[in-house]
Amino acid sequence: MIPDKTERVLELEARLLEFMEEHIYPNEARYYRETEELGPFAVQPIVEELKPIAKAAGLWNLFLPDSELGAGLKNVEYAPLCEIMGRSHLAPEVFNCSAPDTGNMETLVRYATPEQQERWLKPLLAGEIRSSFAMTEPDVASSDARNIQSEIRREGDEYVINGHKWYTTGATDPRCKLLIFMGKTDPSAETYRQQSMILLPKDTPGVTVKRSLPVFGFYAVPDRASEITFENVRVPVSSMLLGEGRGFEIAQGRLGPGRIHHCMRSIGLAERTLAKVCKRTSERVAFGKPISDQSVTRERIAEMRIMIEQCRLLTLYAAHKMDTVGNKEAKAEIAMIKVAVPKMVCQVVDWAIQAFGGGGTGNDFGLASAYATARIMRLVDGPDEVHRDQLARLELKKQAATNQTGGVGNWGPAVSSRALPPAE
Incomplete structure (x- = not known):
């Protein structure tokens, strides 16, 4: 059973939503403009301007479960906060919760020596590098x-x-x-x-x-x-790091939390996209009525909501399982969300582009970059095919271990021989 949100999480969620409305959404256009004008070898000034504000607001390093270095939140507690940050490309770095730094910091917390942590972890936690x-x-x-x-x-x-x-x-x-x-x-x-x-x-x-x-x-x-x-x-x-020959061990420890963070942020992106669709289709008229009154639009909006909720619940369950039995025991659930969530977001954004028409293929509404984000998630931290293969092997092993038919077996002929007429 997924636990209810704690008072602390609800309080952080409220502060985070307020910060997004006041500082993130109003500065997104500037962020994209600076990114395009300055290029990938530069720093967007807006990011550095907002980081100290987020730190002063107590919304810093929320991802880190270590209570001395981070917020001390469980995965299931961090999930709704990470989802909110995922609604904007600008947000995660402002809160020092962006990839690959989150995964690298968790790696340094778990596996680095005190000297390595002093040199690298401290400035990363401070957002200085x-x-x-x-x-x-x-x-x-x-x-x-x-x-x-x-x-x-x-x-x-x-x-x-x-x-x-x-x-x-x-x-x-x-x-x-x-x-x-x-x-x-x-x-x-x-x-x-x-x-x-x-x-x-x-x-x-x-x-x-x-x-x-x-x-x-x-x-x-x-x-x-x-x-x-x-x-x-x-x-x-x-x-x-840790010792020679320990690379796969470190990778497995690093990738579990990283994968669930990606899924949390992606759900936030899907939620924001659905909000854009509802607003846009309610305001635009085609063939004599708002696009939101067209049956195909309503069907897609309904399907978006269903898909988002399914993925959110599955992700929260995976987070809860990671918290209660550990990343290794939750590997099937992690594999499931890593396949299900990016696939869902790709579909949600694709329908959004269709609803926006030609404007959806540009980036005036952020949909093209949203699709790029969703599509690359099907590859990062392992492609869909690898996760499906692992999940299938785990399922086959589990089914074989139960040694039960589960209602699946030889049911015999569809019609009893006693019901057949005698042979002539």
Whole structure:
């Protein structure tokens, strides 16, 4: 059973909604304009202006369950707050709750040494720097992380790093100072002990951010995707995270919360899109009546509401299960939402574009960038196909373990032989 919202969550929710109305929505046009004019290698001034206001309002680092470093909220408590932030591309970073920093900070909290935390975690928590996660590679199918070919080789008191990464979120940001890099330390080891993760300052010689990668033509919104090369990059052995061969272990610990955060934000995007559809179709007249009075529009609005509520409940259940039995035991539920939510948002935004007509294909109403956001969610942190495959294997294993028919079995002939006439 999903618990009710606590008084604290309700109070934070009210403050967050007020902040969105006062500071986020009125500044969205400026945010998109600055993003387009300044490009992906720059910082939007509006973001830096709003961050201290959010911090002063006590709406900072709400994602972090560690009560000493963050808000100390459970996943199911953070879910409605994250959803509200997801209604705007501008909001998450303003509250220091945006990817990939949230996942990287949680990684540092769980796996970094005190020295590593002092150097990297503290400035990230303060919003003074940003970070990236470098895993995906252009030359292999990175949906299977075992394919990763980048090399982390030890030479004395240093590691030498060589590799080629892309879709590394955030590396074009001038505030990005840290890369968490995944590569092979021992190709001869057991499969899941070959990979390691290492902390890499972005300004280390040999690190080159080659270009910004657009998502459906959008640079920086929804994603500051980047291509990077690493040529004989040297860092001290103290940069290794947790230990050699622990890369997959760290990845699993990092990706569970990251996936649910993506789904929470995506539900917020769908909710905002539905609100736009209702407003727009009520104001526009076609064939003698408001578009909202057309049966096809009403049917789609109803379906949007159903789909959003289904995904919200499934996401809250996954969050509750993560809180109560842990991320590993909730992996089936996490896989379900990672497939269901982006698919739902893609459909909601697609119907919204149809309702808005030609204007929906541009970005005057934010629908094109919303679709780009929704569509990329079907790939980030594992594509749909990987999650479906994992979910099917878990289901087959569960069904086999029960050793029960569950009402499924040989029901016999459709008509009893006793009812047949005798043979002549």
